[in-house]
Amino acid sequence: MARLNLLEETRFEKLPVSVFENPQKASLSVAQRIGNLIKEKQKNNDIAVLGLATGATPVAVYAELVRMHKEEGLSFKNVVTFNLDEYYPMQPDAAQSYVSFMNDHLFDHIDIDKNNINIPDGTLNLEDIPAFCLEYEKKIGDVGGLDIQILGIGRTGHIGFNEPGSAPNSGTRLVTLDDLTRRDAARDFGGKSFVPTKAITMGIGTIFKAREIILMAWNRKKASIIKKAVEGEISSEVPATYLQLSEHVEFILDEDAASLLTRFDTPWLVKDCIWEETISRKAVIWLANFLKKPVLKLTEDDYNNNGMAQLALDKGPVYNINIHIFNKLQHTITGWPGGKPNADDSQRPERAEPSKKRSIIFSPHPDDDVISMGGTFIRLVDQQHEVHVAYQTSGNTAVWDDDVLRFVEFSIDFSEKMGASKPELNTLYQDMRSFMEKKQPNQVDTPEIQTVKGLIRKGEAIAGARFCGLEDDHIHFMALPFYESGKNQKNPVTELDVQLTMDLLQKVKPQQVFAAGDFEDPHGTHIVCFNIIIEALKRLKKTESWVADCWVWMYRGAWKEFETYEIEMAVPLSPQEVEKKKFAIFKHQSQKDRAVFPGDDAREFWQRAEDRNRDTAQAYDDLGLAEYEAMEAFVRYKF
Numbered sequence: 353m354a355r356l357n358l359l360e361e362t363r364f365e366k367l368p369v370s371v372f373e374n375p376q377k378a379s380l381s382v383a384q385r386i387g388n389l390i391k392e393k394q395k396n397n398d399i400a401v402l403g404l405a406t407g408a409t410p411v412a413v414y415a416e417l418v419r420m421h422k423e424e425g426l427s428f429k430n431v432v433t434f435n436l437d438e439y440y441p442m443q444p445d446a447a448q449s450y451v452s453f454m455n456d457h458l459f460d461h462i463d464i465d466k467n468n469i470n471i472p473d474g475t476l477n478l479e480d481i482p483a484f485c486l487e488y489e490k491k492i493g494d495v496g497g498l499d500i501q502i503l504g505i506g507r508t509g510h511i512g513f514n515e516p517g518s519a520p521n522s523g524t525r526l527v528t529l530d531d532l533t534r535r536d537a538a539r540d541f542g543g544k545s546f547v548p549t550k551a552i553t554m555g556i557g558t559i560f561k562a563r564e565i566i567l568m569a570w571n572r573k574k575a576s577i578i579k580k581a582v583e584g585e586i587s588s589e590v591p592a593t594y595l596q597l598s599e600h601v602e603f604i605l606d607e608d609a610a611s612l613l614t615r616f617d618t619p620w621l622v623k624d625c626i627w628e629e630t631i632s633r634k635a636v637i638w639l640a641n642f643l644k645k646p647v648l649k650l651t652e653d654d655y656n657n658n659g660m661a662q663l664a665l666d667k668g669p670v671y672n673i674n675i676h677i678f679n680k681l682q683h684t685i686t687g688w689p690g691g692k693p694n695a696d697d698s699q700r701p702e703r704a705e706p707s708k709k710r711s712i713i714f715s716p717h718p719d720d721d722v723i724s725m726g727g728t729f730i731r732l733v734d735q736q737h738e739v740h741v742a743y744q745t746s747g748n749t750a751v752w753d754d755d756v757l758r759f760v761e762f763s764i765d766f767s768e769k770m771g772a773s774k775p776e777l778n779t780l781y782q783d784m785r786s787f788m789e790k791k792q793p794n795q796v797d798t799p800e801i802q803t804v805k806g807l808i809r810k811g812e813a814i815a816g817a818r819f820c821g822l823e824d825d826h827i828h829f830m831a832l833p834f835y836e837s838g839k840n841q842k843n844p845v846t847e848l849d850v851q852l853t854m855d856l857l858q859k860v861k862p863q864q865v866f867a868a869g870d871f872e873d874p875h876g877t878h879i880v881c882f883n884i885i886i887e888a889l890k891r892l893k894k895t896e897s898w899v900a901d902c903w904v905w906m907y908r909g910a911w912k913e914f915e916t917y918e919i920e921m922a923v924p925l926s927p928q929e930v931e932k933k934k935f936a937i938f939k940h941q942s943q944k945d946r947a948v949f950p951g952d953d954a955r956e957f958w959q960r961a962e963d964r965n966r967d968t969a970q971a972y973d974d975l976g977l978a979e980y981e982a983m984e985a986f987v988r989y990k991f
């Protein structure tokens with residue numbers, strides 16, 4: 353039976369949800385609960401039976417349990433574990449196996465008896481799987497059932513590997529993975545084609561029998577599936593919705609994963625709000641979109657019937673509110689991203705003075721500058737600002753091997769033709785070829801291959817920046833060391849990353865910094881690059897007076913645009929500018945046709961950029977503002 357929920361604020365939520373400020377705090381609380389359970393059981397000479405999950409979500413929980421073991425003496429001698437799932441087929445010693453995952457993150461660092469660890473066996477013959485699954489269920493029952501089951505959630509809504517279509521009473525079994533799940537796993541395996549198509553997973557029915565179920569989710573990427581799981585109708589389309597039927601479940605979320613729940617996304621529908629500027633703007637735009645009306649046509653009734661009566665009362669009459677929001681939106685639009693010289697700038701996004709600004713466009717990968725803000729880049733140069741572009745990383749993991757051969761072959765041919773052939777080049781080339789022939793998925797490239805890949809992207813970035821009008825000495829390649837692991841998993845950020853960034857900032861002393869504030873980038877590189885810039889600026893601020901006049905504008909990469917209510921500067925692009933931007937993106941030939949890491953969007957980067965910029969213009973048009981061809985959007989970050 354579904355839960356009775358008497359709280360107005362959470363009335364859309366069909367199961368208990370706790371929201372933490374960040375994943376770290378949430379993970380500590382989950383680890384604490386597990387630790388307490390283990391200790392409680394120890395006191396009674398009992399065993400604790402844990403159901404465990406793998407994936408990115410529980411990593412910090414395991415790290416905290418390891419810490420509790422090492423620093424507080426928490427013992428796992430009385431613990432029996434059952435993992436949710438394992439890929440099939442899968443050798444336990446493979447890097448991607450869930451056996452390796454659990455050993456690396458937990459089991460190798462605690463005092464658990466290895467005989468007490470249970471993980472579905474990915475090495476079985478097909479015909480032996482049903483008996484194994486029955487035995488797995490029986491084993492759980494024999495030790496008294498799961499005391500606690502922790503879960504992550506996939507973007508398909510899967511729990512364990514119970515993909516859409518799974519039955520609520522399903523048991524442990526062999527399943528076929530959803531295409532989206534395989535795409536999400538592609539990076540770990542070095543390409544989707546290497547991700548197994550099947551897995552052995554505990555069933556929904558198995559999970560349900562646990563005495564306590566904790567589902568954890570972090571990150572904006574999970575927000576929309578969390579909304580469905582928590583507020584949606586129970587359906588096999590989203591298997592996690594079955595958890596609404598449990599009496600023992602709790603969702604533990606960070607603020608980002610919770611951000612689309614009604615109480616956070618559209619709070620006026622569930623409680624009285626304090627109608628400050630941002631929420632008023634968000635609500636009015638939401639209302640206009642919801643009713644498909646331009647802002648200036650919203651009426652008193654529209655406000656009253658949609659949870660916004662209080663706003664109408666506090667700030668009305670509603671026509672004044674409409675005009676106020678309309679004007680605010682209007683003032684975000686500017687063709688002068690570096691400020692309009694000699695103009696009244698009191699209602700403009702950027703300052704008029706100094707009329708010639710020094711601007712640095714930081715680009716995490718070598719193509720984010722043109723993909724995300726190519727039109728604005730060109731305008732800034734055309735409007736005679738001193739524009740610099742700084743490519744923060746080499747982007748050398750995202751080039752195909754055959755492109756490497758092509759470029760090295762070119763170098764050999766060219767040097768021969770010029771009478772300057774170098775035998776070492778031929779040897780290098782042969783080494784590369786033989787390495788590539790034997791290369792395993794996800795294997796780290798040789799340093800030479802990494803170098804060529806980096807150079808290919810460097811050449812493309814130069815071509816793109818020149819196309820936008822930059823002089824060569826305004827194009828900077830930072831090759832931040834954190835990125836140079838050769839793998840998807842990057843190195844930790846060090847002082848050197850921050851120092852290199854401080855050096856460039858100090859050299860240019862910019863009045864404007866453009867940075868990728870694109871925290872949903874699936875590679876995680878953008879947020880790391882962003883944080884480095886902010887750290888560098890914060891440190892410089894202590895001694896350098898120019899920093900006080902340096903504004904940081906965030907743009908978003910190829911993945912997701914800002915919400916309309918957030919946008920503080922919208923730079924319109926004419927049809928010709930859209931075309932020109934496309935050509936700048938085309939300079940990145942190694943990323944064309946099929947990028948190595950396209951994410952889960954099949955479109956090419958230039959198509960995504962065009963669609964996105966058109967959508968932003970459309971969103972303004974729908975609200976009743978002028979109709980532009982396309983728009984690039986920015987939000988100011990105050991540090």
Ligand code: F6R
Nearest residue numbers: 405406407408409504505506512
């Ligand atoms: C893992 C599992 C999966 C993951 C889910 C989320 O054992 O069964 O359901 O919990 O795919 O994965 P992450 O945490 O990597 O986002």
